[in-house]
Structures are given as C-alpha cells and as structure tokens.
Amino acid sequence: MSAIVIDGKETAKQIREELAKEVAELKNKGLTPHLTVILIGDDPASHSYVKGKEKGSQEIGISSEVIRYPDTISQDELLAKIAELNENPNVHGILVQLPLPPHIAEEAVIEAIDPAKDVDGFHPVNIGNMVIGNDTLLPCTPYGIIELIKRTGTEISGKHAVVIGRSNIVGKPVSSLLLRENATVTICHSRTRNLQELTRQADILVVAIGKPHVIGKEHVAPGAVVIDVGVNRIESGKLVGDVKFDEVKEIAGYLTPVPGGVGPMTITMLLQNTVKAAKRLANL
Numbered sequence: 001m002s003a004i005v006i007d008g009k010e011t012a013k014q015i016r017e018e019l020a021k022e023v024a025e026l027k028n029k030g031l032t033p034h035l036t037v038i039l040i041g042d043d044p045a046s047h048s049y050v051k052g053k054e055k056g057s058q059e060i061g062i063s064s065e066v067i068r069y070p071d072t073i074s075q076d077e078l079l080a081k082i083a084e085l086n087e088n089p090n091v092h093g094i095l096v097q098l099p100l101p102p103h104i105a106e107e108a109v110i111e112a113i114d115p116a117k118d119v120d121g122f123h124p125v126n127i128g129n130m131v132i133g134n135d136t137l138l139p140c141t142p143y144g145i146i147e148l149i150k151r152t153g154t155e156i157s158g159k160h161a162v163v164i165g166r167s168n169i170v171g172k173p174v175s176s177l178l179l180r181e182n183a184t185v186t187i188c189h190s191r192t193r194n195l196q197e198l199t200r201q202a203d204i205l206v207v208a209i210g211k212p213h214v215i216g217k218e219h220v221a222p223g224a225v226v227i228d229v230g231v232n233r234i235e236s237g238k239l240v241g242d243v244k245f246d247e248v249k250e251i252a253g254y255l256t257p258v259p260g261g262v263g264p265m266t267i268t269m270l271l272q273n274t275v276k277a278a279k280r281l282a283n284l
C-alpha cells in the first residue's frame with residue numbers, strides 16, 4: 001500500500017480562494033483587513049517566510065506592511081512600537097517574527113500585543129481561550145494541521161492522536177486542538193520512554209520534533225494519518241521534514257510532504273486570522 005500524499009499547497013489555495021471572496025465583500029463594506037509584520041535582524045529564513053506572507057496577503061486582497069528593524073533595536077523601542085500599533089484602528093493583525101535577538105524577551109513582546117490583534121495566537125489570553133474551547137484566534141500551524149486532517153475526510157473524534165513534541169508553538173497547542181476535536185491525545189517528547197510503542201498506536205501521528213528524518217516506518221501503524229511539521233534546512237540547502245518520507249509513504253494512509261504540506265497552511269491560517277481579527281474589531 002502507498003499513502004495518499006496530502007497536498008498542502010492545493011488545500012491552502014482552496015482556502016485562499018474562499019478568503020479572497022470574503023475580503024472582497026468586506027471591502028465593499030469599507031473594511032480592508034490590514035496585517036503588520038515586524039521583522040528584526042537579517043536572518044535569511046525569516047526574510048523568505050515574511051515574503052510568503054506578503055505574497056499571500058496580496059493574493060487574497062488584504063493590505064500588509066513589513067516594519068524592519070536592525071537587531072540592535074532595544075526592547076523598549078519595540079514595545080513602544082507595538083503599543084502604537086495596538087492603538088492604531090487601521091491595523092487589525094500584528095505579528096512579530098520569531099526568533100528574536102537574545103537581548104529581547106519573547107514573552108514580554110508576545111504579551112504586549114493586544115490579544116484581539118494577535119494573529120499568531122501566541123498571547124496567553126488566546127492560548128487560554130483555545131484550551132477552554134472559546135472562539136478565539138488560534139495558533140496558525142496547529143490550526144492548519146487540523147484543517148489538513150479534516151479535509152482528507154478523516155474523522156478526528158474518537159481517534160488516538162499521538163503528538164511528538166511539546167513546544168509552545170506546535171506540540172502543546174496542536175494537542176489541545178486535537179482534544180477539542182474529541183481525539184484521545186498522547187503527547188510524547190524527549191523524555192518519553194518506548195516512543196515507538198506509543199507512536200505505533202496512533203491513528204493520527206503529528207511529528208513536530210525539529211530534527212531531520214528521525215521518524216521511520218517502524219514508528220507508524222498501517223493506514224495512519226501522518227503530519228510532518230518539520231522544517232529542517234539540511235546542508236545541501238534542501239528543506240526536509242522530521243519523517244523519512246519515502247519509507248513512511250509505504251505504510252501510512254495519508255502523509256504530508258515537506259515542503260508543500262503544513263508550511264503553506266501556516267501562512268494561510270495567518271491570513272484567515274487577520275480577516276477574522278478585522279471583522280471582530282469592526283463588530284462584523
């Protein structure tokens with residue numbers, strides 16, 4: 001058997017087409033959703049990712065701007081800018097690209113963003129609302145993962161979902177969203193014993209480790225839905241996942257590729273969050 005490869009690019013395109021229609025209607029009502037991205041320093045990966053956001057914004061018709069700072073910017077200066085954007089009624093979404101230079105505290109920056117404009121879904125208020133199950137801005141990658149699983153036609157309710165990884169931006173929130181969808185959720189991490197024994201029980205396996213090619217066919221049950229969240233740039237410059245794609249493809253039921261899987265969905269859910277934030281701020 002060979003897995004069906006989940007086309008994240010195509011799924012992202014479908015959602016963006018739906019969003020473009022919605023944005024056109026909002027514009028008729030005089031509302032143009034606006035996203036402001038703050039980019040600090042000159043990490044090439046961050047720059048390429050921010051380009052993806054600008055392109056995506058143009059595609060669906062929302063306006064976006066990127067504010068660039070050298071990595072010498074002080075934390076106070078950055079917080080002052082965020083305070084100004086919080087007050088600006090024309091700005092609906094604020095995203096500060098991570099990682100930040102070491103002299104700036106990530107937590108302080110995330111907490112400075114108005115939760116209503118936190119399109120990353122990283123603010124503790126939004127995380128709390130997500131865990132409770134309230135309607136809120138959801139973190140983009142986990143939200144995109146749920147959409148990808150649902151659009152394969154897979155029912156999540158009652159399934160055993162195993163997540164490998166417990167980061168604040170992927171592992172923890174995706175576990176919470178899977179639970180919200182009524183999956184039975186197991187979270188594995190670097191201290192987990194008998195990883196293989198657990199992952200082989202998964203109907204849905206979400207891999208967010210951040211190491212190239214560490215999950216192989218021995219970790220996967222026949223027919224499982226395997227979501228590879230890894231974005232690892234290897235020496236050759238190639239982007240690879242955490243999963244050994246070729247061998248897991250032989251056993252899984254569904255499998256996401258890297259690139260072209262979760263990545264395009266992350267940007268799409270950011271656009272969706274920006275539209276949602278704009279509507280809420282305008283009481284629509």
Ligand SMILES: Nc1nc(=O)c2c([nH]1)NC[C@@H]1CN(c3ccc(C(=O)N[C@@H](CCC(=O)O)C(=O)O)cc3)C=[N+]21
Nearest residue numbers: 049096097098099120231239259260261263264266267
């Ligand atoms: N505040 C903040 N929010 C983020 O959401 C955030 C961040 N900071 N910092 C960096 C990470 C990384 N991230 C990616 C999103 C899309 C792709 C993506 O679209 N990847 C393409 C390939 C792109 C390529 O080939 O370079 C794909 O997988 O097909 C990758 C990585 C969001 N992040």
